[in-house]
Amino acid sequence: MNPRREPALWPLALFPCAALTVFFVFPFAIMLAVSFHRRVEGGFFEPAFELSNYLRFLTPFFGKILATSIGLAATAAIIVVVAAFPFSYILSRMRRRAQSVILVFILSVLSLSEVIIGFAWSTLLSRTAGVGNLFHWIGLVETPRAYTPGLVSLLLGLVYLGFPYAVLVIYPAVSRLDRELPEAARMSGASPLRAFASVTLPIMRRSITGALILVFVFTLGAYLLPQVLGRPRHWTLPVHITDQAIFQSNIPFAAAMAMFLLLVSLALVGLSLIVGNERQGAST
Amino acid sequence: MTLLLQRGFIGAVLVFLVAPLFVVAGVSVNRPKRLLFPPDGFSLKWYIELFVQNEWANALTNSVIIAMLAGLLAVAVALPLALFIWSRGGLLARALFGLGIAPFMLPPVVSALGFLVFWISVGLYGNILATIVSHAIFLTALPLVAISLGLEEVExxxxxxxxxxxxDRRTVFRTVVFPLIRPYVISGFVFAVVLSLNEYIIAYMVAGFTAETLPIRIFNSLRYGYTPIMAAVAVLFVLTxxxxFGAVAFLGDLPRLFGAHRSEEP
Structure with missing residues (x-):
């Protein structure tokens, strides 16, 4: 890559490495240790080596949480990517100025926390503001009603959360896409839709898979929307992690669940990297 | 796909993205202390209340202090790291880059719990310092990615x-490299600041009951009593x-920062 290798560069890396080790690697090591600790009533935890926190994963309680979390995240990820792909594609073919304006807006939405997204959607779907009122006003329903909390409102929130990230992954790839390829397909007589499906889509498969996995991991990590927009039976793994850590004061069990969530996420990210490399290898 | 259909699709998606924010903006100008839409009357008093009411003003101060210091600290970690990675290259550099972006890529609740057990262990649980340092580590990824992109441009x-x-190396950095990457350093800093302002779970886990930030305050109000101030904060966050990001786009090339090729300028 770069021919320059001089030992004098080392001091540069000293501070960042120290900071990341102390404040990121250590916390993880401690969390891993704590996941084997024993919980102390009314306090935090005491050192021990127990597998009991992990054994609780085998209960139906935990199985249901896991199924809910994965089902919600997978559904949201599919909806997001199905919408974000054509969106990014069309966006990348607009004028540069229009692209910038829309990207600024997408970035602004991306920066919003789950608190604000949850609050905004619960307002939009509430009885006194938003669609409940609107449907009543145009005469669609007799009396205004709330559309939240519920499964649909939770999914809307998750899609809203994940959409900007999908654009972030897909947009660079589609804007680098060679415009002449689909044109060539069209000149050889393929319809626009067919050119899109048989030429554009296969080239984009890698970033689509990447976006799917990223959005899945992101929405799997959602900890607040299920509380604000869903009902208790829609609570996902991160909600239970927060609940155990803060309200049940069971940090060891929370840590064990966090390690599990971490492993699932890492496995998925690893999978996306492998898929990406294979594709790259195949195409060159 | 015809042009009309394309524009219609973009429009529909934008409506989906704008709708909740639009309703929140409407709710924020209510005259009575209720979340009505269309708003009952027009008043900007809730924007003033944010600065006047003690709990909200405190949360605002905490949020701004945390975001500014965390942003600076994130750049202080990311800038030397990006320079090291850029000038050294190789496997170690890639591993360090991975270490730098990992806190941001993991599920936030996992990072948050990691920070929680760490601050309990060192005895700073509940201290605003814990929030600042945790945010800085969490957000290092943003200036790191932005500065690395900028360094790629340096010939x-x-x-x-x-x-x-x-x-010497120091002079080269001061007179050649830094002026070239300055816009990227600034973008990285502001990205970190904006995301820190919005961040909830880490701030909540490490010091949620003592150093209350605006997102924590909003979430508490969602549970224990709605007020249009929540909407006012949301509007201010979106505007900020x-x-x-508008300034970043104006000063630099946002599509390029997003990774689009400059050569494809239509």
């Missing part, structure tokens, strides 16, 4: 030339983000 012959003419 190495330029540096070779400066070195040949006798400039739009102004900041």
């Amino acid at each position: 190495r012959p330029l540096i070779e030339a400066a070195r040949t003419m006798g400039a 983000a739009a102004v900041v």
